[in-house]
Amino acid sequence: MSASLNRTTVSRLPAALRPAVDPAELRTRVVHFGLGAFHRAHQAVYTEQAAARSGEPWGITAVAPRSARTVSALRDQDCLYSLTERRPEGNRTRVVGSVVGALAMGPDAKAVDALLADPEVTVVTLTVTEKGYHRSPRTGGLDTEAAPVAADLRAGSDGLLTTVVGRLAAGLAARMRAGAPPISVVSCDNMADNGAALARVVHDFVRTSAWPDRSEVLDRMAGAVAFPATVVDRIVPATGDADRAFADAALGVRDALPVTAEPYRQWVLQDSFAAPRPPWERDGALFVPDVTPYQLTKLRLLNGSHSALAHLGAAAGLTTVAEAMAADWGERLVRTLCAEVAPTLPAGGPDPVGYADDLVVRFRNPAMRHLLRQIGSDASLKVTERWLPALRTLRAAGSSAPVLELALAAWAFGTSRADAAADPAAASLAACGGPAIRPADSVRALLRVIGAADLADDDVLTAAVADRLPALRAGHIEI
Known part of the structure; x- marks a missing residue:
């Protein structure tokens, strides 16, 4: 040709x-x-x-x-x-x-x-x-x-x-x-x-x-x-x-x-x-007149789910979104994350349950080959938009957030891997881990690097995230 x-x-x-x-x-x-x-x-x-x-x-x-x-x-x-x-x-x-x-x-x-x-x-x-x-x-x-x-x-x-x-x-x-x-x-x-x-x-x-x-x-x-x-x-x-x-x-x-x-x-x-x-x-x-309900629904449900699939999929050794959705935990992750985050969304946007249904169909599309590594890049910037505001709202309301805690653990685990996705804060993030650092202290340091000192000072949260790390290191995704 x-x-x-x-x-x-x-x-x-x-x-x-x-x-x-x-x-x-x-x-x-x-x-x-x-x-x-x-x-x-x-x-x-x-x-x-x-x-x-x-x-x-x-x-x-x-x-x-x-x-x-x-x-x-x-x-x-x-x-x-x-x-x-x-x-x-x-x-x-x-x-x-x-x-x-x-x-x-x-x-x-x-x-x-x-x-x-x-x-x-x-x-x-x-x-x-x-x-x-x-x-x-x-x-x-x-x-x-x-x-x-x-x-x-x-x-x-x-x-x-x-x-x-x-x-x-x-x-x-x-x-x-x-x-x-x-x-x-x-x-x-x-x-x-x-x-x-x-x-x-x-x-x-x-x-x-x-x-x-x-x-x-x-x-x-x-x-x-x-x-x-x-x-x-x-x-x-x-x-x-x-x-x-x-x-x-x-x-x-x-x-x-x-x-x-x-x-x-x-x-x-x-x-x-x-x-x-x-x-x-x-x-x-x-x-x-106001895109906020649509914006937050998209950021927290679609982009939030995408980032969660990227970091958990990487921990499980997977390559694409479709592969993650084919895993026994993929659809469950998307639906439970959407249900967990839904209370933080303002009225006037798409229905969260119907939105989650659409996400499952879109993410499962067998013709797509969306790389988890592409989605997981620049995570220090993405998670501050996609996960942390919802997490703060849930913590303030006294609500549990096990899926967001799991996602944070997967991100934390990935920052210390030799094959970590590209990130503008890669050097600072990598310095937060190591065998001599307690897991909860590492999580605190990582949160401070991305400007979340308030969450870093939440001992219950950092302990919950750290408790998820052993299973992720073993390649087990538990939702």
């Missing part, structure tokens, strides 16, 4: 495989930070369908914070790529055409800034994972002592900025100075109150900068930049060689950047935009 996917070859594909909209008819009206698989399988699909169904030219320029290689590969394909939905009855593949530009944040900084100041761009979206926000675990604001953030603050708006927060803050400041129209900045990362969290770190960056007009910039941002909260949901596994081979065979041309996903997808957005946006509701997106 010699031909590659591009605008010429895509025109020769069967209609069912071609994009829903002609990319040549789109213009950049959305800038997206984070050129990963999730964005290409989620927001880019909603935007493509919104453009196709409305006739409006909503195109996306995607900005890669780090991977210039991905940018180059996407440009070589005229920013086209394929999406394969892994369905139990058989996979479905087609090309997505909503991305019309690709930039590398460092080398293309001037082009990124120009787009952020462009009046025609009215939406910025982000999928940069929790660690991309550089939040302090103590305050929730910008961690100005983090080396990349400190370097960006020293560099100033005209220097080489390496953090998305710094680049975004500088671009928005330039937009405010130019008097450009309002804009909405939309976090699509799995964090509680992600809109407010993003607003805070961006405002903190401007406030801490040495820009002489920082006060004026902040005043203008207050009225011209909105940060709606969102909930995004679609399982998007890492793309493997088999996925690439399948996409190539389905298309009849070579695709260097295919993505795969489950059939299910959801997007709930706070209806508080400051400027025109794609009509995503035409493809099923839900606009609500």
